[in-house]
Structures are given as C-alpha cells and as structure tokens.
Amino acid sequence: MSGLIDYISRDFSNILSYTIEHIQLVGVALIIAMLIGIPLGIYLTANEDLAETVLQVASIILTIPSIALFGVMIPILSVINQGVGFLPAVIALILYSQLPIIRNTYTAINNVDPNIRDAAKGIGMTTFQRLIKVEIPNGLPLIMAGVRTATVLSIGIGAIAAFIGSGGLGVLINSGISRGNSNMVLTGAIAVSILAIIADQTLKLIQRKFTPKGVQ
Amino acid sequence: SSGDQVTVGAKNFTEQFILAKMTELLLEQEGYEVEMRDNLGSTALRQALENGQVDVTWDYTGTGLVTYNGEDPIADVDEAFARIQEVDGEQGITWTNISEVNNTYTLVMREDQANELGIESISDLSDYVNDNPGEFRMASDAEFANRPDGLPGVYETYGFEFGDAQVIEMNYGLNYDAIGNEEVEVAVGFSTDSRIPELNLINLEDDMDFFPAYSAAVSMTTEIYEEFPEMEEVFQRMADILDSEIMAELNYQVDIEQRNVDEVAEEFLQESGLLE
Amino acid sequence: MIEFDQVTKVYNGDVKAINNIDLTVNDGEFVILLGPSGCGKTTLLRMVNQLETMTEGDIRVQGKSISELNKIEMRRNIGYVIQSNGLFPNMTIEDNMMIVPDLLGWDRVKKRERFNYLSDLVGLAPDEFRNRYPHELSGGQQQRVGVARALAADPPVMLMDEPFGALDPIIRTSIQDEFLKIQREVKKTILFVSHDIDEAVRMGDRIALLRGGEIMQYDTPTNLLNRPSNEFVSEFVGQDRVLKSMSLYTVAHLMDTMNLKAADQTITDTKKVDMHTSLRNVIAMLLNREADQIVATNETGEIAGRLSLGLIEEFLEKEVKTKA
Amino acid sequence: MIEFDQVTKVYNGDVKAINNIDLTVNDGEFVILLGPSGCGKTTLLRMVNQLETMTEGDIRVQGKSISELNKIEMRRNIGYVIQSNGLFPNMTIEDNMMIVPDLLGWDRVKKRERFNYLSDLVGLAPDEFRNRYPHELSGGQQQRVGVARALAADPPVMLMDEPFGALDPIIRTSIQDEFLKIQREVKKTILFVSHDIDEAVRMGDRIALLRGGEIMQYDTPTNLLNRPSNEFVSEFVGQDRVLKSMSLYTVAHLMDTMNLKAADQTITDTKKVDMHTSLRNVIAMLLNREADQIVATNETGEIAGRLSLGLIEEFLEKEVKTKA
Amino acid sequence: MTRNKAIALAVKIVFWVLIIAFFWWAFTSEAFAKIYESPGTFFNLLSQHLTMVGISAGLAIVIAVPLGIFITRPKFRKSEWLLVNIANLGQTIPSIAILALAMGFLGIGIRAAIVALFIYSLLPILQNTIAGLDSVDPAAKDAAKGMGLTPAQILFKIELPSASYSILAGIRTAVVLNIGTAALAYLIGGGGLGVWIFTGIQLFDPQFLISGAVPVTLLAILVDYMFRGLQFAVVPKGLRLARQAAIKQA
Ligand SMILES: Nc1ncnc2c1ncn2[C@@H]1O[C@H](COP(=O)(O)OP(=O)(O)OP(=O)(O)O)[C@@H](O)[C@H]1O
Numbered sequence A: 001m002s003g004l005i006d007y008i009s010r011d012f013s014n015i016l017s018y019t020i021e022h023i024q025l026v027g028v029a030l031i032i033a034m035l036i037g038i039p040l041g042i043y044l045t046a047n048e049d050l051a052e053t054v055l056q057v058a059s060i061i062l063t064i065p066s067i068a069l070f071g072v073m074i075p076i077l078s079v080i081n082q083g084v085g086f087l088p089a090v091i092a093l094i095l096y097s098q099l100p101i102i103r104n105t106y107t108a109i110n111n112v113d114p115n116i117r118d119a120a121k122g123i124g125m126t127t128f129q130r131l132i133k134v135e136i137p138n139g140l141p142l143i144m145a146g147v148r149t150a151t152v153l154s155i156g157i158g159a160i161a162a163f164i165g166s167g168g169l170g171v172l173i174n175s176g177i178s179r180g181n182s183n184m185v186l187t188g189a190i191a192v193s194i195l196a197i198i199a200d201q202t203l204k205l206i207q208r209k210f211t212p213k214g215v216q
Numbered sequence B: 001s002s003g004d005q006v007t008v009g010a011k012n013f014t015e016q017f018i019l020a021k022m023t024e025l026l027l028e029q030e031g032y033e034v035e036m037r038d039n040l041g042s043t044a045l046r047q048a049l050e051n052g053q054v055d056v057t058w059d060y061t062g063t064g065l066v067t068y069n070g071e072d073p074i075a076d077v078d079e080a081f082a083r084i085q086e087v088d089g090e091q092g093i094t095w096t097n098i099s100e101v102n103n104t105y106t107l108v109m110r111e112d113q114a115n116e117l118g119i120e121s122i123s124d125l126s127d128y129v130n131d132n133p134g135e136f137r138m139a140s141d142a143e144f145a146n147r148p149d150g151l152p153g154v155y156e157t158y159g160f161e162f163g164d165a166q167v168i169e170m171n172y173g174l175n176y177d178a179i180g181n182e183e184v185e186v187a188v189g190f191s192t193d194s195r196i197p198e199l200n201l202i203n204l205e206d207d208m209d210f211f212p213a214y215s216a217a218v219s220m221t222t223e224i225y226e227e228f229p230e231m232e233e234v235f236q237r238m239a240d241i242l243d244s245e246i247m248a249e250l251n252y253q254v255d256i257e258q259r260n261v262d263e264v265a266e267e268f269l270q271e272s273g274l275l276e
Numbered sequence C, D: 001m002i003e004f005d006q007v008t009k010v011y012n013g014d015v016k017a018i019n020n021i022d023l024t025v026n027d028g029e030f031v032i033l034l035g036p037s038g039c040g041k042t043t044l045l046r047m048v049n050q051l052e053t054m055t056e057g058d059i060r061v062q063g064k065s066i067s068e069l070n071k072i073e074m075r076r077n078i079g080y081v082i083q084s085n086g087l088f089p090n091m092t093i094e095d096n097m098m099i100v101p102d103l104l105g106w107d108r109v110k111k112r113e114r115f116n117y118l119s120d121l122v123g124l125a126p127d128e129f130r131n132r133y134p135h136e137l138s139g140g141q142q143q144r145v146g147v148a149r150a151l152a153a154d155p156p157v158m159l160m161d162e163p164f165g166a167l168d169p170i171i172r173t174s175i176q177d178e179f180l181k182i183q184r185e186v187k188k189t190i191l192f193v194s195h196d197i198d199e200a201v202r203m204g205d206r207i208a209l210l211r212g213g214e215i216m217q218y219d220t221p222t223n224l225l226n227r228p229s230n231e232f233v234s235e236f237v238g239q240d241r242v243l244k245s246m247s248l249y250t251v252a253h254l255m256d257t258m259n260l261k262a263a264d265q266t267i268t269d270t271k272k273v274d275m276h277t278s279l280r281n282v283i284a285m286l287l288n289r290e291a292d293q294i295v296a297t298n299e300t301g302e303i304a305g306r307l308s309l310g311l312i313e314e315f316l317e318k319e320v321k322t323k324a
Numbered sequence E: 001m002t003r004n005k006a007i008a009l010a011v012k013i014v015f016w017v018l019i020i021a022f023f024w025w026a027f028t029s030e031a032f033a034k035i036y037e038s039p040g041t042f043f044n045l046l047s048q049h050l051t052m053v054g055i056s057a058g059l060a061i062v063i064a065v066p067l068g069i070f071i072t073r074p075k076f077r078k079s080e081w082l083l084v085n086i087a088n089l090g091q092t093i094p095s096i097a098i099l100a101l102a103m104g105f106l107g108i109g110i111r112a113a114i115v116a117l118f119i120y121s122l123l124p125i126l127q128n129t130i131a132g133l134d135s136v137d138p139a140a141k142d143a144a145k146g147m148g149l150t151p152a153q154i155l156f157k158i159e160l161p162s163a164s165y166s167i168l169a170g171i172r173t174a175v176v177l178n179i180g181t182a183a184l185a186y187l188i189g190g191g192g193l194g195v196w197i198f199t200g201i202q203l204f205d206p207q208f209l210i211s212g213a214v215p216v217t218l219l220a221i222l223v224d225y226m227f228r229g230l231q232f233a234v235v236p237k238g239l240r241l242a243r244q245a246a247i248k249q250a
C-alpha cells in the first residue's frame, strides 16, 4: 500500500498525462459516437426495417473482441497511413459505443407512451416539435443510460488501445506488467476504474439535471 | 527551429522507453516540440515509421535487417549498420547514430539448473531437448516466438524444436518472472536486461553465431532527416555516451529499483552533462 | 360541421373497424358516439384529425375534405381529448394545458389568464396545480387536465374520447354540468365518445349508437330511448330506458300535457320542486318518499299542483305513443 | 366463518389504513366490502390470508386465529382473486387456472374436467383458450381467468378483490348471475370487494360500507339503501337509492303486504309477470308501457291481480317506514 | 417496396458486401494461412481459449445465479442494494486490469487468467439475475402467495421462468465478453488465440492477426447465436410471445 502511494507520488506527472490522454481518447470517441448514434437511433424509430438491420450489425460489432478489432484496424488504416495511435483507437471506440447509444435512443423514443405521442399529434405538433418537446425529454433517462454504458465500456476498452500506440492509462498497465511493477499495474487499473466511476457519476448528474422533473 | 514538431516512437520494453525519453528531453532542449508514441510492437512501430506516424525511433540493426527486410543476419556490427542503411535508404528510412549498445536476443536459463545439466550453449540446449523431448518449457514474448531472427531461426540453426505446448507466450517482461518462478526452464531475454543477472540467470552461448548484431541506432524517416539534418548531431551526443553496460544499468534502475523512466533518463543525461 | 361520407376503415387488411359510415355533425351540435367496447368509436374519432387513415370514403370538416387540409394546422384547430389522458409527463400541469397556446405563440399574460380560467373550470385550484407534474395527480385530476388542454385554444371543433371515464360519479356530474353550461354559450361542434348511456343521454344533442363499425341508430336521446329502431338498440339502452328518458323530461313538459291534481293543503310535510326539475328526479323523490307530498311550482314560485307516480305514468302514455 | 376482532392496520408507522374494525362473516355468507377508493378494502381482505400483517387485533377463520394456522395450507383453502388479475405470464391459461389443483396433486383427467367446467362457467371456450397465454387475452378475459383460478380447488372460503371490475356490463351481469347461481348451491363464505353499489346490492347478503378504514354501516342491502345510518352512507348509495332497492323486492313481497287490484279482463294487451320478478323490473315495464296492463301471476300461474306505479308507491310507504 | 425497406436493404447489402470483401481479401492474401499451416498450434490455442472460457464462465454461472436468487429473497433484501452497487462498480474495472491484478496474486499462466475471467463474468450474470427476479410482476407473485404456493414453488414455478430471459441475457453478455477478454490472456501467459492476435499486432503480420482475430470473433458470434437459441428454448413461450408483442406495439 505504501509502495503504491510512493509510486503514485513519484510518477504523478506521467500518470496525469496518461490520464489526460485517456480522457481525450474516450472523450473524442464518445462525442462522435453520440453525434452519430443519437440521431441514428431517432431516425431508426421511423424506419423499422433499417432498425433491425442496424441493431443487428451493431450487436455483432460489440461481440468482436476489442483486441481483435484493434488488431484489424492496423492493416486497414495503414492504407491511409494511420495504422497505429489515436485514429484506429477512436474509430474502434466509436464502433463499440454505437450499440448502447443507438439501442437506447431507439428504445427510448419508441417507448414513449403511444398515448402521449398521440396526444402530441392530436394537438397539432409537427414531427420536430414532438421530438424536441415530448419524445426526447421523456426518453432522456434511457438515452443517457445508453451514453453512460458506452462511456464505461469505452474507458475500459481504451486501456486496451494502448497496444496499438494510442497511449492512455493502458500503457501503465502494460508497462507495469512487463516491468513486473505491480504498483504501476495497480495504479493503471485503479485510475481507469476511478475514471469510469467519475464519468458515470458525472453523466448521471447531468442526466438528473436535464431530465424533466415529471419524468424522474 | 523552435516549435518544430517531431514524433518519437518506442517499443514496449523498458530500454525503449528510456531511449525515447532521453531523445525527447534532448530534442526539447533544442526547442523541438516532441510527441511520444510508445508501447508498440517492433513491426507495428516500423509500420508507423513507414506511415509517417512516427518520425524518429531507436531501433536495432539486426531487427531492421532480418525482421523488417528479410535479409540474412550479419554478425559484424559495422557491416550490419552499413547494410541496413543501404537497404532502408531505398525505402525512405534513414539510419544514423549507431551506438555501442548491443541489445541482442539471448536464451537464458537458471544458473543452478544449467550447471546441473551441463548446459552452457544453445547447442547443449539443442542436444538436451532432442534427448528429452517435451521436458523443457520455454517462455517467450510473441515477437521472439515468431520472428525470423527469433525462435524459428534458432530451431533451424540449432536443429531442435520445442513442442507447441512447450512454448508459453506472454507479455515481454513476464518471461523473467516465469523462469524465476521455475514455471519454465528456458526463456528469451534481451542482453541488456538487468533482470538476467538479478535473477541469477545465465545467457546460453550462441555458439553458432545465429543472432545478428542488434546495435541500437536511430532510425528515422528520410523526410524528417532532410528537414532537420541537425538532429543527427543531437542524437550523436547520446550515442557517444551509451553502451551495453550503461544501458543495463539504466534498465536496472527502472526494472529492479522501480524508479521512474523520466527520472532515470533525466538524471543520466544531467550527470553526463547533456542536459542542464 | 363534420361530415362522414361512406367512411370505411380496415385495419391490417382484415379487421373492418368501420363499415361504410355516413354521419353529419352540424355546426354547434354535440354528438355522442355510443356503443360497446370495440365497436369503432375511437377509430371513427381519430380519422377526423387524421391520427388514423381512412380506407375508403371521405371526411369533410367545415366543408373541406380533410385530405386537402394541412394536418398540423387542422389539428391545432380541433381540440382532442385522448381516451387515456395522454398528458406529457415531462411538463408541468400549466405547460401541459398551455401547449397549444404556446405553439400558437400566445404571450405569457394571456396564457396565464387562460390557465387560471380553465383550471377553475375543471375544478382544479390553479395555484395548487400549476407547477405539479402529471404523475403527482390522481387519475381523475389528470383527466380533467386533459379536457382543459383540449379547450385551451378555444377550438371551434372538439373530439373527445371518453373524457370523463376516470372520474368518480360526483365530480363527473359536476364537470358534465360545467361542460354543458359552456356548450350552451359557445356552441362548439363536438364529437364525443362514451359508452355510458346516461352520460350520452345527458350531454348529447344527438347520439350515434354503433355496433361492429356500423351505425345502428343516429337520433336524439329521446328518440333513441323511446323509439329504439331495433333489438340491439333497445337492449343497449337497457330495460329501464324509459326510466332513463325521464331525465330528459322536466316538470314543465308534464305540465304542458297534463293537468296536475291540486295540492293537499292539509299535508304539512310538503316538498316543492321547480319546473326545470327532471322527471327522473321527481320519480326518485317520490320513491324515496322524501316528503308526504311533492308539489310543483310554476315560474313565479306558486304551487301549481301535486306530483305523483300515477300522473307520470299517464304522461308517459300520452307522450310516448309508440310502444317498445 | 371469518371474524375480525378489533383489527387495526398502520402502514409505515403513520398511514392508518384500517382502524379498529370488528366484522363477522358467517358461514356461507356473501359479504361485500364497499367504499370509495383508498378506504382500506384491499387491506382488510389481504389481512385474512396474511398477505398483509395486522398491526393490532385478531382475525379468526373457522374459529381459529390465523396466527395459529399454517400459512401455506390456509391459503390453499382460501380462494383469492387479486385486484389486478396477477396471472402468471409464463403459464398457459390452463396451467394458470389449474395451478392449485396441480399443487394438490390432482390427476390429469380431473384437472382437465375441472378446467373445462370452470372455463365454461366464466364464459371462455375451453379449447379456444387452453393453450393461450395471459397476454393474448383481453383485460376482461384475463380477469375471468383470475376468478376461475381462485375457484379451481373449490375452496370453502373466497376472498375476491374487485373481480369483475374490468368486465363490460353485459358480461359482467352474466358472470354475476352465474356466480350467484353457484353460490346459492354451494354456499361458500365470501368476502368480496367492490366499489360498485349496484353490484354490491345485487350480490351481497350483507354489505360493509367503509370509509377511511372504518365501517360506516354493516347491513343487508335493503337496510343500507333504505335505512342509511348516516349522511355518508346515504350520499354514497345515491339519490335513487330507493329505486335501487326496488331490485331487492319482488312481486311476492308486494303481494304479501298489499292487495292487488283485479285485472281488467277487457284489456287484451296484457303482460304477465311471475312472483319472482323484481319490483325494479316491474317499474321499468310500467314506465316502458310494454303492455296496456301488467298483471302478476301466482305460483300456479293464475292471474293474481294488476300492478301499477301507484300500488308500488303505496307498498313503499308501508314497507319503508323510516324516511331518508 | 417502400423507401424505408429500400434503405434497410441497401444497408444490409453494404454490410454483407463488406464482410464478403473482408473474407475475400483475407483468403486471397492468405491471411488464414497460419491456421492451415500449423493446425496443431491453432487447435492448441483454441483449446486453451475454450478451456479458459468454459471453466471461468461455467463457474461464474454456477455461482452468480444462485447468489442472485439468494440475494433477492426477502430476508436478504437489505444486502441487495449493496451487492447491486458492488456489481455496478465492479463492472467499471477494465478487463485488462482484472487480468493484471489476478496475475499479481496467482502468478503467470492460465490459472490466473481463469480466475480473472471468472470474476469478470460474475458481475453481469449476478446483475441480470437480480434485475430479472426483481422485475417479475409483483401481482403474479402476490397471487401465487395468496394461493398458498410455498416460497420454493413460487421461485421455481413463477419467478425463475419469468426471469429466465433476463438471466440468460446476463449469461450471454458475460460469455461473449469473456471470449473477448480471454484474448487478452496472452498478456499474462494464459495462452489462447490472443497469442496470435498479439503476435500479429506486434509484428504487424496480418496472417497472425487474422488467423487469431477472426476465429475469436466467430467464436463470440457463434456463442452469441447459440445463447439466443437457448433463450428461445428455455424462456417460456408465454413470456417470449409477450415480449414480442410488447416490442411490436412499441
Ligand atoms: N391498430 C389496430 N390494429 C388492428 N385492429 C385494431 C386497431 N385499433 C383498433 N382495432 C380494432 O378495431 C375495432 C374498433 O376499435 P376502437 O378502438 O375504435 O373501439 P372503441 O369503440 O373505441 O372501443 P373502446 O370502447 O374499448 O375504446 C376493435 O375491434 C379493435 O380491436
């Protein structure tokens, strides 16, 4: 235990910079994943046939072991000279994040009480007004739950991305293993977990703040 | 040339982290802005270099010749360096600043067991394995187990083979733990790795001179070389003061004393007068 | 005016929910769609504001075929009370009620006034409920908000799908009364779904009784009760349909046709009822024996004569000429 | 026999759902728990089969304090119809209905027979519904399965929590009739929750009217309607309570008290009713003018005399001595 | 054909074309060469992989499901909250970290890998078991109680069948994740197909990469489908139909 604290205090600046790398990697991936996943999820509610296909594809992607996906990204992205590092990691994380985000958004919008949707239509709301005023506010908890799942998932998988040179806290774990430095491994593991917990709780807070009171 | 951006690459073992860190410190002192891309496997790093995702890295002549270019191994240090300069030169990669560090692969055994069984060289090992098939297990990282200058080449040269289940592959670094804990009888080591003496392991003699020279040298894209020719001089300061013993000592500080890479690199450069 | 012109609705190619219906709701008329569960009332209603497509036929609102109208605009002009209230859980009661005025861009002051007015109308204290959320209301309160919401922008046409179903009898009656009072003043064109014959008789100018997607009888409440056009109608309105129809006749009607017997001045326990009292209430009072004699008063409040079950019986005989 | 002995139930230390209730349900008696929503009907019921604990007091079933009985065994002997039907979604209708017989180890043939019998009883075609799952049934059908399930092992005691709430009026009436018919034969001890006064009057031997966890009146339907013990009771049973009570009196009752006028032999359009016809029906017939005269027949089918509203009015005066 | 259907079809076609293109590329560039060149090694790695997954997931199922049942019994309700939170927290720890930590205690090799995978699989199964049992319609449980079913009868006749979908979903998630995570066992000398994947990554050798990554992926997808089939077989028909109906309605 004291060894751990000792290690952390000695290597603090490195740990910090790995943490920042990790946050950047996951942050960028998530923002893009949300920008794709949420609108797509919403669109899918209007296209049942596509929904089935997309959700199936997304769920297959999620079954691909992360290390395998990272591996496969290297030769593919080498074609555009981006085989290692940030880009393949970000792409992989975006892919992994899609299923929870799309599925939850889709379910959230779809699960809005049909009566409520009917009432909104009957009142003369346009499709867009309905989405903004009724469907998204009411689906928000579920949509955010998807984002949270994706975040926790991405933070964990981000640690594996270190093997393809994307940096981040995975480097601590991996170097720790190869140097037989268990404090380093532990630090990496704890840091990743704490990061995941903080991100999860922060998103939960955001979710609370933005979820209309009547829906909570 | 302040604000010029250089990406320094490194593989996934301690020596590489140290070399990369030193490079970073020196370049930053010269006003470059340095980015790191570390924790890569040899060939992945090489690929990144070819892609231009990495500009500069310390690599090993033997690795360059055999693994990257499929050439025959060359035992002579200078010959090897000249050859790799030539071969890679044609592919837009420039090698410079060869150092006295020779970090060759080595097969290691526990000293007591080796003495007991009378194994001193790889040939002895070969005989033993051939006489007692299935007895010895070997720990190796994935690279060595599959590189042409790794196990396959050793098998071919020395005429023996471990069974499939006998070779246990693991993250580099753990192989020392494996052999130290007597979970295997043979392990691959890097000759500058301080864990070899620390764990009372002995290097088996490469009596058929299979392993080439693995002199550490700078490998960079010709593009960056031409853009910042003055970098060669900076790296030369490093190459001048490094040799295998010093490298082993630095590795020792990180791997055994568990000091942090940045500290070790910085302290060493400062003590050598290369860094303020 | 709402006109259904040979309207047919088939769900999923095989469930014929509405079968070739013709129906006209005149301006300012209050029409009830009545019928057993699953007979197509909701479907018929929802085709008007195009929440359901028609399979065949045409519907005209204010003379224009709905297919030619802009859906969104048209819906804003038609108040719609959904069967299960359909309040927006993410909005406060005030926001729920004022959603259409909001979409129409009313200013704050006007919305606030309107909210206060409507809340009072449906018996909810405005300041108590303003900032609550739907889930914080009881079922009946929610339903009243739903009704108020539909009234918010004062639409000339209203579609109401069992709007009072979840209310307990006491509030139900009072809100029905309120509603009738407004209707008498503003004369909206209303299509109102109910499965409660009493409610239908009480509220409707005309009643369309449906069965299996077809109209069995479209008539005034009195005629529906007293002159059912077939077996189904007479069964649906119930054995005591004439008793029910009594709520449509007042003492005044009786006095128009019959001569009351003189009141017995010697009886002290006498109860007076005015001319607007329904005969049904009179019957109840008589049976309850609320007083030894029950007398009717005329407009000036003078006693016009004594009421008795026998008299009502005779009135029926004269008034309701056709027998069931 | 079920006896409640000063039973009190407090939820979470502060919600007093039941306040010191004494109540006895005799063997073979059909007792209705009636009252507005939230008055504690469900709570009272659920304390009997120990789904809810008592805070104070004691309940005795067949003379034994429930605390001394084996819970599981006792529950198997008490049929329980839950307010929201509580069917098992993972089982077919047949499996649902036969769960208790199954636990009791009945053989296949016996279960099959029982299933067929009960399905018919509640108006579901056995072969049509046997292999369906609960979600494939309409709300009313589900509720009927719930009732049948509680009857399955023919328990001597039944607890029924608004078992007919989701049924439409026609099926509701018919299932009520069926149920009464069985009850007349087998005389189960039944505690039955309802909030529908008509149902209560129709079905119950006695009615316990609750408010806020206390019994307002525990009486026969006739007394409840005609002799409400306080304001709340009389308001709850409604203005037309005497009219309602008419369904409890038959022509026979009338003939016991009154002398019928002789039938007018000259009138050809005459309708005969037998002595078991309820007075309420007679009133409806008279108001409906279903015939020029309506006559009562005695047990041998001979005409006993002519019925009129006036006569009923007089009967009421005599029978219902206390005024409201 | 509607526009929506057309779009869906197009996406489907693109997806399959991509897959076919990938396999076509893989075969023409002999990316699967390792498998047929050294089938012995391949089957060795595969069997290591399956051993790790089989033992760890099997143990996880055998322990997590009963634990979940246990914790949802009324007597233990109070500890449920705690356990659910632990399960939630536990799942934020990355798989690689669990592997590394297990190695810290158990040394190098397949044993440590199995323990790590076991822990990693435990939580989703536990979580879903609890959630599934908690979501059983309280009215149904109440009715069962009221009819005199014993707690055990309620559990086996009502609760478990009703929760089976959720429990199986948890197992399915856990096993699929487990297969992927087992590919990381190389790092701690646990073997498995991850060895080839890492070799491929470090040596930038598509043959190793594909020969390792594709079988692992196919294994995961196959197991996923198998469990879907199992869900079909085990989940009571009534629940399945009800679910489908609910989905269609939405
Ligand atoms: N979306 C649908 N798909 C198929 N059939 C439907 C659909 N909606 C309604 N139906 C069927 O159409 C018929 C009429 O339904 P509708 O909802 O109009 O009845 P209703 O008269 O409003 O009944 P209730 O009084 O129960 O609300 C019913 O038989 C119903 O089952």
Ligand SMILES: Nc1ncnc2c1ncn2[C@@H]1O[C@H](COP(=O)(O)OP(=O)(O)OP(=O)(O)O)[C@@H](O)[C@H]1O
Pocket (backbone or CB within 6 Å): D011, D012, D015, D016, D017, D035, D036, D037, D038, D039, D040, D041, D042, D043, D044, D083, D195
């Ligand atoms: N578990 C509980 N915790 C706290 N209060 C409760 C609980 N269950 C019921 N109550 C309260 O106890 C009172 C009686 O409830 P009960 O369910 O017995 O009413 P009820 O007469 O059956 O009503 P309804 O006709 O609506 O079913 C109500 O005020 C209710 O809010």
Ligand SMILES: C[N+](C)(C)CC(=O)O
Pocket (backbone or CB within 6 Å): B011, B042, B060, B063, B103, B104, B105, B190, B214
């Ligand atoms: C350290 N060696 C030179 C043995 C291997 C390499 O990394 O290239």
Ligand SMILES: [Mg+2]
Pocket (backbone or CB within 6 Å): C041, C042, C043, C083, C161
């Ligand atoms: Mg309807």
Ligand SMILES: [Mg+2]
Pocket (backbone or CB within 6 Å): D041, D042, D043, D083, D161
């Ligand atoms: Mg209740």
